[in-house]
Amino acid sequence: MAAEGSEEEMSGNVELEEASAMNVSEVPPPPPPEMPENGSAVVAPESPAGHDSESYSVAQTTEHEEGGTLPADFERLWKAAHDNPQDFTSWTDLLQYCEQERHIEASRKALEAFLARYPLCYGYWKKYVDLERRSGNNNKAEEVCIWGLKGIPLSIDLWIHYINLLLGTLDMNLPDSPKRIRSVFEDAVAAAGLDFHSDRLWDLYIEWEKEQGNAKNAAAVLDRVLKVPTQLYSTHYDKFKEHLNNNPPKDVLSSEEFEELKTLCRQSQKAERAEQAQEVDEERPPGEELPATPEGTDSEELIQKIREQVLLRRDKVYEANEGEVRKRWNFEDAIKRPYFHVKPLDRLQLQAWHSYLDWEISELNRDTKNSTQEPTQEATEESKITAQNQETSARDAVAHSDHRVRILFERCLIACALYEDFWMRYVQYLEPQSVDEARAVYKRACEIHLSNKPNIHMQWATFEERHGDLTQARRVLEALEKSLPGLAVVRLRRATLERRAGQLEQSEALLTEAVAESKEKPTLHAFYSIKLARLLLKVGRNPSQARRVLQEALEISPDNDKLHLSLLELEASGDPWASADAVRECVTRALAAPLTSHTKLLLSQRGLQFAEDYSSSIQSLLTVYEAHQKLLDELRGTKREAENGAEDPQKMLKSDDDAAAATSEQAPPTTPQVPITTPPPSMVGTDTSAQAGYGAYSSWYQQPQYGSYGSYGSYGYQNPWNYNQSYYPPS
Template sequence: MCWRKASQVSVLHLIYMDSISESYCYSRSGGSESDERASGIEASPRRYNSRKRSSERRSRKRSRRSAHRLEKHHRRSRSDRRHHSSRSRSGSSRRKRRKYSSSERSDSDERSSARRAHKHVDESTNRSVQNNGEHDVDAHAKALTYYWAKVDNDPNNFENWMRLLSYVEKANDIEAVRLSFDTFLARYPLCFGYWTKYACLELKNHNEEKCIQVYERGVSVIPLSVDLWLSYIDFLKRYEQSEEQLRAIYQRAIMVAGREFCSKELWRDYIEWEYSNKNFKAVMATYDQLLTIPTDYYKSSYSNLRTLIDNHHPEELLCEEEYRTVFSNTCRMLKAKNIKVFTNNEDSTALLPDKDREKRALTKPAIADLRLRIKESREKLFEELHTAVNRRLPFENRISRPYFHVKPLERSQLDNWKKYCEFEIREGNRERIQVLFERCLIACAMYEEMWIMYANYMETVSDVETRQIYSRACQTHYLSRKPNIHLSWAAFEERHGNFDEAAHVLDSYEKMSPGNIMIAIRRLGLERRQLLSNTENDATTDCGSLCALYERFINNETLDLKVRSFYAIKYARFQLKMRNNSEEAERIILNALEKDKQSIELYLQLVDLAYARQPFNLDLLLQTLDRAIASPDLPDSVKLQFSQRKMTALEDFSPDVAAIQSHYEAHMQFQNLVKENDKDKAATPRNGPPICEFCPFLMKKPFLCRIRLLAQVMSFTVSTLDNKQ
């Protein structure tokens, strides 16, 4: 037990020292709730909250104490360690384990066997920590193999990824970190918190260039992530980037993420930075920019703008062109009222180039009028902005999860996003529409309907951007195996005459998820329409490629036999209707019947072919019906239906009344025989599952029947009361 406590304290110290260089990345998060939102999971694998950490001095003391304990107990045998780990722990030990073992806490919803296996690996990993803090190579390799095996066996299990990333963070193996985070972020690129963690781990290993590369990859994948931009900017500030470089990165962030409605923190951070540099004109220009963008910062920014105008000379805030315009209007107004513009009698036009003299010479009424004109020129913009924000607030207030999560989104949330996007489309501002769709596709990344809606809008704007949207959607693992987005992409390419690209989209999906009937039907239709677009629709058209495609689907032995028969029927109809080749259509159906002898649909299609043959051949039709009636693979009830169809054909087309009467008598005998067989089957006792005596349902497991269970409980209760009496 002492060894366990010492190892836990030592691991805690390592975690603390590892996270010192990371703490600035999470100083804005505000605790566990922000970490949860940033990572895209309910409980982040490790809590980064610098406010709750002990001081560095206490950490050093704890490190010395844990090292002393490890030196005392590391000579214990493996059996002794198992013995001590299996003993019941005191309340304080349990509290420490609950506090610092986040991986065990994240397993609370798993099966107990999985928890024990994961706990065993964590304990063996902790035991591999030596006095100098280095991991045993073999134990580290085994742990990595274990976590990667869990991920490879079930790559869609998000918890397995969390355990892998949590382990490599502690292992101090930068190559394992890069492999794990690169693989994870390729699969889940919208988890912005893990881009930040990845960058911090690179920084901890003194790889500043790699850190910048990670941030650049992150902001290119999630350009609307305000938190990721702020983390990137904080990193650049700490490494003493020049003012021009910081301003450039701020401008990049503002251009993409600043259009997002919830971008208050980014705007405020940029304004505070420019204000600290005493660049008041840039601050004023930023406030003016905010007056044209609906954000959650619009009220505060307008209030701060008015305060800025009151506290600074107008010349410090306005660009030269606007200042000259406003100043000339002020001069004309004050002269008309015989109010001095300057404290002396100098001519205003002579003083305009000399800004310092002009600033000192302006009277208080002149400065007050300048400020009033500046405010009035922006008041109308604010009123328009206020109206625009109020029209969007009902949609914004209903958004409960604006970030990505692997859990399904509520239908009410999807409906709200859809209505919000439709509203912006009606407004007609292309920039706002695109920003809203990009923001929507973070929260709704796993839903085809939103991607298709975005692509349908962009098709009216730009074919190139529409193709990029489809490519992004189908390359993500969320939608790579969903058919609707691929069908929509193929239809888009076909509408624009790109038949080869449309075929490539459908063939790619077919290779990834074979057996989808809708994809196959669209692929066959695409090939047919391509032939019709290149040649005239007649029987002489070379349809070799289309026929080969039909044959490929029919002869695909990996498909179910019923599906292959379905394609055979499609192929026969094509030969009959498009090629006027009834003999080939009949051959296709007969070949399919040799493989699927119990297919009623194939027999029905064969009958339809006989009816459609020109000129009409009654003998061929009767032979086809007799083939179905005599088939040993069809049930009697189905044969009776074909017999009825033969009776109808004879009545409609046969000139021989003797043949009609003969089949009528045979048909009635067969019908009576089928009825007798049905009665015998109904009278035969059932050998299947019992029927519940209390309800009309077949009970494979009678104890699962709630009505039966309730009756048994009531019977037991009555008998108990009788016994007591």
């Protein structure tokens, strides 16, 4: 069944075995390419192993009284499960211990907590129902069934278990009891009747109607299931034939259909008799008349003709349904684990679900396209009526196909509940039709099944913001940050949400708080400081405050090259006449800091470029140039010492440093070549971590360690400018 079964003990997805349910041990083979009779049958594959309801109470001992002290090891196992709620084994250990102790209160507490987190585990819903029923709490058992069916409405076994609970507890002599049972059956087939494996539910409904003496209702249910592509589709038609042959057509068919077929068959009989009478009249003696047929009675011949007409109509329905089954058979056969389990699905299983969804959606698109086609011929009155009927049928087909797509999505999300992409596919399918339905899917995914997956939570927040519900978007991100503290991308999403909403002060406050809270983690502190400085400079138009943020960050992390680069770019982005001293001071600070040779060269080059572009005197330009040349000489000397073995080879300069030093050695001795390069991108004005799109932040800060920012040293600063070699005097 969709949603039931397991691969190992204690998975909680068990196969229901009820005496009142139809116990079918054989299934037909896949539909043939053509339309021959389905005479052969093969043994059905075994259902996934699991515990039966009786295994919950092996020994017929009395459970502890309610309100008693919890078992000795309960608190230890309870704490282990709650400290690591994603560990399925911890939960099953707790539940197994409560089961062994047969303690009602402990079992109830453990089951409620477990099922709130794993509502797709059908077997544990059944255990909970059986626990309450054995304790005499029939009302509580019914409440548990209803609660479970809200969490897993496609569970055929849970519906059957609920119905059998009602059959065993309700007084069927009361007039309201049959009505209530029938109402539950209708809810069941409405929720799960289109499941490919829903045969047992339909069979139970049909047999119950027969037991109530309602042959007409039983036939109506059979008529409905004949249109549903299920695994045992052919057996339903056989049962319909048997039911029709064992009961008068008047007691099986609806009044309208019976009267229609009766009139049709009588007219056919009269025509046949008139033809026969004409043949016999020539040979009959004069004055002799044929015996009259009594009025108001249906002859056996008429009844048989009515049965033939009924089957003639149902044959067409059966053939159409067989075609639908044939289309789906290979898809269904490829699905090996249609129930929930925490174990990952293999790639082929995931692809099987995707392929099935693709096909079902394509069928819906085909029906939709057909329903929107306009007639090309001139419409007469008759053709208008025909077109209207066809349009109504097309709309019904689209609605039916849409329902099938939704049912398939729900089935898929039982087996693939832990995979974000299937939830997102469902949201994308529902959103054009109903924002509320798409929101409900997000809510189920994020609050129950994927509580520790940040991507889908952020997608939910984006969804709410796009539809104008900023309060809900804030709530989603706040809840995510609370459940996964320290995830930098979530704090950034919160800050950017407030900025887009026009709440600049709140955006600044969020980043300021992040800066303050991350002082014990220098790398993360530097990252947040750069983000805050960028916001203050570009949005807040407050360069002095942005400068102060970066300077304070440098006091904590003087060896952070990204902070030096960001501060330099901040200073260089201001008024060039007023920024010369600040730029020179920034470069001097960086050269005195414990930075890599590559970073120092990069900053020196940037300072030289700024002086070249904006210096007010040639003397100040030459001063910067000589300082840059001095740095190059120092780096060249360090490199030569390393080549001569004066240093550990592991401390040799990187290839980028080699290339930069080599450029200065290529010039003649009397004419030094200026190794000035293309300026680096603005560190404050540009967010390189988000270049791949809003959701494509660098992978580092989706991890708790926050190891690096990505490469800031790959800008290609080694290519020298082609300045005139005699522009500067030799140093």
